[in-house]
Amino acid sequence: IAQEFIDYDIKKKAKSANKVLAFIDEQLTLVYEKLRTSENKMQSFNKQNKMAGKGDFITIYVGKLDNLESELLDLELEQNMLKEINTMITNTEDIDVYKLLPVLTGASFQEEITDLLSKLNALLSSKEEVLYTATTQSEEIKAFNYRIEVQKKLLIASIKALVNKCEVRKETLKGKINEIEAKFINLPTKELEYARLLRLFSINEKFYTTLLEKKAEFSISKAGFVSKNAILEVGVPPIIPVSPDKQKVFTLGTLVALFLSGLLLIISYLLHNNIISITDISKQTSAAILGVIPTYKKDIPITLLLVDKNPKSLIAEAFRSIRTNLQFIDGSEGPKIIAVTSTVASEGKTFVTINLAGIIAFSEKKVIVLDLDLRKPKIHLGFNFENKKGISTILSNKDRIEDCIQSSTLKNLDVITAGPIPPNPSELIISKKMDELIEFLKTKYDILVIDNPPVGIVTDGISIIQNADYPIYVFRADFSKKNYVKNVDRLINESNIGKLSVVLNGMDTESKYGYGSYEHGYGYGYGYAYGYGYYDEESEKHKSPWYRKIFRS
Structure with missing residues (x-):
């Protein structure tokens, strides 16, 4: 680092000299071309007019004129240098003396100005050292500022005196040049032209020579730049590092x-x-566990009938298991009612309703699905049906039952959608007309599968669930809260729904938790959700937090 600092110090000092050298090299190229041109013209004129021996007088006076003009050129250069230094001192508060030193190289006033600049630089350096321990408003810094201003004024005054001195000397030289030029007026035309060409050649030659001298001077000055700092001893790194331990x-x-x-x-x-496993449910309720629906890995935009797409899939097998378990709850003959509900939306009750109805239809039973979730109907989306008429229009005596039944693509499976959202869904569901509708459908179908509203939000469907042969309560793994399980015992005890059984939907079968044959890491199940709220806007699909996935595997 110390060596880099020294190198930077030297580069900083040489920066100005490099700029001057670049300018001189540029001028040398231009002047050299002019010198060659004037030399060729003079030689050509000399041969054509045979000026040999006739130009001695001209050469003498041209030489004198050349010397005077060279001296005049030097004075102008020095005068320009002084003006540049004066501008830098006047317009810059903190003067960089190292930028001025290369400009002074070779000038007749170099020693005088350099001495003044060195004193000014010493004052500036001392001020910088004091600023480490004092503020800009301290008396010591104010004293330094005063001395620096005095030194600047002394330097400016010296520069002004040198400029005036150069101006006086220039006027004297111009007078002598005019005297010599007057003697050329009476010369013959050829001699006058020869004198002009000779003079032009001499000027270019002298200018070229001056530039070469200046280049040499600046190169020597640049080579002589050294840093004020020095490395006393190079540090040796220890073999064993001190830090870190x-x-x-x-x-x-x-x-x-x-x-x-x-x-x-x-x-x-x-x-x-x-809730992430069947254990979380069975610990809190005595309700029967009807089955587990594993997670469906592919995203689907809406609740769909999936069991007909691949009847041999694991998801289809899961619903067959639920269908079989239902027979153990009530194996009597006659039409049956399956009522499905949940605590809140997005737990998968509509998905369970549609696919359970589909798997039962495979067993050659006539099945009809009823959408009683009149506030937020979804059944029509799963079957891609219109919802212009349905349960709400039947219960409002606007449409006949037969006109509202729609057939699905699956044999033996029909659907009555919810219809337009009514202003009084609760009154319609508990009306006598609802009882008449169910009784009528029992005469036509073996199984009625009813999608009820979530009982954790509204109580519209409790009366239907009480009268159902197979009431089913749906939870969704890694979504439903553990305290939702209390609703199951509340319905069993307070609403007298003794047959209520539970289905766990969306079970992650890749985790260590499982139920029955689903503990083997299969990749099927339900992947659709329609929001955490119920009568509010839709929400995004629920995702399990990363930290829970860590401790479930």
């Missing part, structure tokens, strides 16, 4: 890792409030 870092890292792991376990335990 590897043993300490390893120990600290291990302790931090253990602490963060413990903290993560505690946070996961405290935040773990969702």
Whole structure:
């Protein structure tokens, strides 16, 4: 680092000299071309007019004129240098003396101005050192500012005197030049032209020579730049590093890792409030577990009938298992009612309704699906049906039952959609007309599968669930809260729904938790959700937090 600082110091000093050298090289190229041109013209004129021996007088006076003009040129250069230095001193508060030194190289006033600049630089350096321990408003800094201003004024006055001195000398030289030029007026035309060409050649030659001298002077000045700083002794790095202590870092890292792991376990335990397995349900309720629907890995935009797409899939097998278990609850003959509900929306009750109806239809039973979720109907979307008429128009005596029954693509499976959303859904569901509708459908179908509203939000469907042969309560794994299970016992005890059974939907079969044959890591199940709220706007598909996935595997 110290060597880099020294190199930077030298480069900073040489920066101005490099700019001057670049300018001189540019001028040398231009003047050299002019010198060659004037030399060729003079030689050509000399041959054509045979000026040999006739130009001695001209040569003498041209030489004198050349010397005077060279001196005049030097004075103009020095005068321009002085003006440039004066501008830099006047317009710059903190003068960089190193930029001025290359400009002074070779000038007749170099020693005088350099001495004044060195004194000014010493004052500026001392001021910088004091600023490390004093403020700009301190008396010591004010004293330095005063002395610096005095030194600047002295320098400006000296420069002004030198400029005036150059101006006086220039006027004297111009007078002598005019005297010599007057003697050329009476010369013959050829001699006058020869004198002009000779003079032009001499001017270019002298200018070219001056530029070469200046280039040499600046090159020498640049080579002589040295830094004020020096490396007294090069540092040697130790073989064994002083820092960091590897043993300490390893120990600290291990302790931090253990602490963060413990903290993560505690946070996961405290935040773990969702149902993720059948155990979470069976610990809190005595209701029968009807079955488990594994997670469907592919995204589907809406609730769909899936069991007919691949009848041998695991999801179809899951619904067959539920169909079989229903027979153990009530194996008597006659038409049956299956009523499906949940605590809130997005737990998959509509999905269970549609696919359970589909799997029952495969067993050669006539099945009809009723959408009683009149506030937020979804059944028509699953079958891609229109919803212009349905349950609401039947119960409002606007349409006949036969006109509202729609046949699905699956044999033995019909649907009555919810119809337009009514202003009084509760009154329609508990009306006598609803009882008449169910009784009528019992005469036509073997199984009525009813999609009810979530009972955790509204109580419209409780009367239907009470009268159902197979009331089903749906939970969704890693979505439904554990306290939702209390609703099951409340319906059993308070609403006298003793046959109520439970289905766990969306079970992640890749985790260590499972139920029956679904503990083997299959990749099927239900992947659609329509919001956390119920009568509000739709929400995004629920995703399990990463920290819960860690502790479920």
